[in-house]
């Protein structure tokens with residue numbers, strides 16, 4: 001099976017799917033979202049690797065089209081949130097929250113208890129989202145994000161959610 005529905009939002013046009021096959025059309029769509037959302041976007045090749053063992057990729061579909069995605073990398077009891085982004089046209093509507101909930105549910109299903117991530121120290125929007133899910137600051141990585149055409153090098157906070165099951169972001173219904 002190439003994909004399965006992980007969760008539906010209250011709006012029937014919005015759903016989150018775990019995609020397990022690296023189809024070219026899907027990689028192209030994710031590459032576009034990546035370029036529109038990230039300062040150091042992943043290449044198509046890197047995105048292709050997100051469909052191999054130990055990775056899980058959840059795609060947010062709005063009206064049938066991919067408009068966001070999140071990627072985790074699982075080790076035995078731990079998962080790393082490697083990327084999350086919602087197309088700028090659809091930000092601020094609760095879809096990022098929905099997507100994070102979906103990918104954390106996927107991490108739980110894969111056996112992870114704990115989730116780590118890195119986030120730019122300037123990314124107040126993402127930090128606020130992560131804190132609302134119970135993520136805590138766990139350290140600072142100097143110059144973690146290299147300089148690019150989008151700007152100079154930047155530090156990252158490492159954040160951790162110690163018990164995914166107890167995340168306030170997973171409480172209640174799965175609506176966006």
Ligand SMILES: CC(C)(COP(=O)(O)OP(=O)(O)OC[C@H]1O[C@@H](n2cnc3c(N)ncnc32)[C@H](O)[C@@H]1OP(=O)(O)O)[C@@H](O)C(=O)NCCC(=O)NCCS
Nearest residue numbers: 037084085086091092093094095096097119125126128129
């Ligand atoms: C971070 C991101 C995924 C959030 O997605 P989104 O759909 O815009 O977020 P939502 O509408 O679901 O809002 C979720 C929470 O984010 C925070 N947030 C959203 N917009 C915000 C803003 N303008 N200012 C501050 N916080 C904001 C809030 O905590 C919000 O929760 P609330 O509405 O209950 O207060 C999205 O902004 C994005 O793709 N950004 C670019 C890529 C990126 O920075 N990824 C994270 C890399 S670590």
